Amino acid sequence: MGPSTRMERxxxxxxxxxxxxxxxxxxxxxxxxxxxxxxxxLLETWIKKNDYVGVPLAVVLNSNGGSLxxxxxxxxxxxxxxxxxEVGKTVPEPDMPNFQKQDRxxxxxxxxxxxxxxxxxxxxxxxYGVHQFYSDAFFDAPAQKAFSxxxxxxxxxxxxxxxxxxxxxxxxxxxxxAANGMRPDEIFKPSEAQLKDWKVTFDPxxxxxxxxxxxxxxxxxxxxxxxxxSQLSLTCSRSGAELLVTRxxxxxxxxxxVAQSYGSMESFSFFDRVVPRQATxxxxxxxxxxxxxxxxxxxxDTMQGYRKPQGGLEEGPNEPHANMGVFFENFPIDGLERHVxxxxxxxAS
Numbered sequence: 585m586g587p588s589t590r591m592e593r594x595x596x597x598x599x600x601x602x603x604x605x606x607x608x609x610x611x612x613x614x615x616x617x618x619x620x621x622x623x624x625x626l627l628e629t630w631i632k633k634n635d636y637v638g639v640p641l642a643v644v645l646n647s648n649g650g651s652l653x654x655x656x657x658x659x660x661x662x663x664x665x666x667x668x669x670e671v672g673k674t675v676p677e678p679d680m681p682n683f684q685k686q687d688r689x690x691x692x693x694x695x696x697x698x699x700x701x702x703x704x705x706x707x708x709x710x711x712y713g714v715h716q717f718y719s720d721a722f723f724d725a726p727a728q729k730a731f732s733x734x735x736x737x738x739x740x741x742x743x744x745x746x747x748x749x750x751x752x753x754x755x756x757x758x759x760x761x762a763a764n765g766m767r768p769d770e771i772f773k774p775s776e777a778q779l780k781d782w783k784v785t786f787d788p789x790x791x792x793x794x795x796x797x798x799x800x801x802x803x804x805x806x807x808x809x810x811x812x813x814s815q816l817s818l819t820c821s822r823s824g825a826e827l828l829v830t831r832x833x834x835x836x837x838x839x840x841x842v843a844q845s846y847g848s849m850e851s852f853s854f855f856d857r858v859v860p861r862q863a864t865x866x867x868x869x870x871x872x873x874x875x876x877x878x879x880x881x882x883x884x885d886t887m888q889g890y891r892k893p894q895g896g897l898e899e900g901p902n903e904p905h906a907n908m909g910v911f912f913e914n915f916p917i918d919g920l921e922r923h924v925x926x927x928x929x930x931x932a933s
Contacts, residue, residue: 591630596620598630601644601674604683612686613643613667614674615658619650619694624661631665642668643702644686649693652717652742656694656749659701663753669702671711692771696763697746700753705786709779713771714763717742756782786810791916794923803930805923807916813872816913818879818924820931825879827854829897829913832872839873845910851900852877852911855886858900875911887924890917 591598596617603610613636615627631637643662649655662669673689691699692713699705699712747760759774759782766772779785788811796803805818817828834842846866852859854877865876877897887895896915899907 589634591626593626594618594620596623596626596650598627600634600636601684603677603685604680609642611641612670612674613641614646615643615698616646616674617650619647619654619658619698621651621654622657623651623654623698624657624659627658628661628665637665640666640668642670642704642706644670644672644674644689645691645695645699646671646673646689647691647693647695647698649695652694652697652746654694655696655698656746658698659749659753662698662701663703666703667701668704668706669699670705671699671707696759697749700750700755700759700784702786704788705784707779707785709776710773712779712784713773714759715766715771716764716768717746754783754786758782759784783810789814791816791914793916794919796923796926803927805927814913816915818927820884820927822931825884825927825931827877827879827897829875829877829911830869830872832869834872839868839871842873842910843868845907846875849899849903849907851902853898853900854879854883855890855895857883857886861900884924884928888921890920892917 589600594617596619597614599614601612601614613627615623620626627643670686671689671691672686674684675687677683677685688708688711690711690713691707693715696712696714699707743760743764746763747757750757750759758778762772762774762778774782774784788809790810791807791814792810794805794807796805798804799819800821802820806815808815811833813833814829814831817830819826819828843866846861849861851861852864857880859877863878867874895917897911897913899909899911
């Protein structure tokens with residue numbers, strides 16, 4: 585942070601911060617203070633001026649609110665630029681004055697809507713809150729009946745704008761319902777479960793809980809990523825079990841790169857068991873790919889008894905660094921044991 589990059593107007597600040605490390609997340613964008621109507625334009629202008637176009641930074645928000653439409657426009661800009669959002673207060677490192685760290689901050693009122701623009705969103709319970717939007721007349725005379733029919737019509741129209749925006753950002757309309765249930769001078773702070781269920785916190789690559797559907801004369805277990813672009817499916821038949829990994833919404837170049845990596849691989853690791861690539865099948869789809877991994881009885885046994893917090897599919901132990909992470913799939917472990925047991929009892933013929 586410094587005078588060469590800092591943008592400040594009426595207490596609203598945009599700047600770059602760094603903890604001095606060389607890592608993903610060691611540098612972030614600071615957005616702090618009361619949000620003005622043109623906050624989105626200010627952010628985009630700052631990014632272009634300071635040559636950060638295309639850099640996948642996190643926007644770390646710390647604000648008690650401001651302009652409602654300004655918050656929505658800021659969120660739309662964040663989404664258009666493909667940036668992440670977090671909540672925190674950026675402060676100097678005590679022993680390193682040229683570097684910064686993040687303390688607990690807050691993102692409330694219109695800031696809460698700006699936060700939803702992040703393509704990946706991280707927030708701790710108690711630091712995010714919403715309330716009913718208001719006009720200055722409320723605080724001038726909160727008990728006075730000061731709204732005309734036109735005022736109420738305008739409020740309904742604004743509620744429609746907020747709802748449309750929240751849905752567009754991929755969050756649950758329950759955020760707006762919760763906000764409208766509060767007085768303008770109160771803040772509703774969602775619990776950790778509500779933040780997750782309402783997709784306020786959002787990791788596009790994180791898988792949800794396992795689900796069951798009929799498959800032929802048996803069943804299939806599946807889990808989808810929060811973005812809906814990735815799915816893991818487990819099937820069982822007399823000929824054996826299989827894991828199907830599907831991804832969609834990918835660019836042709838990305839699929840071509842994945843296919844090239846697949847062709848150069850020797851093996852996969854499935855719950856620590858090595859599976860030769862020759863035993864698997866890879867196929868391109870119209871906007872993605874499908875990968876089939878045959879599973880042995882020992883794999884199903886492992887999944888039923890797995891006790892580590894994470895597990896799943898990744899590249900084999902001897903793969904070159906260039907192939908690392910291409911096929912990494914982190915399974916949700918919660919409920920996996922009972923679902924696999926049910927799968928084995930209902931193998932398709």
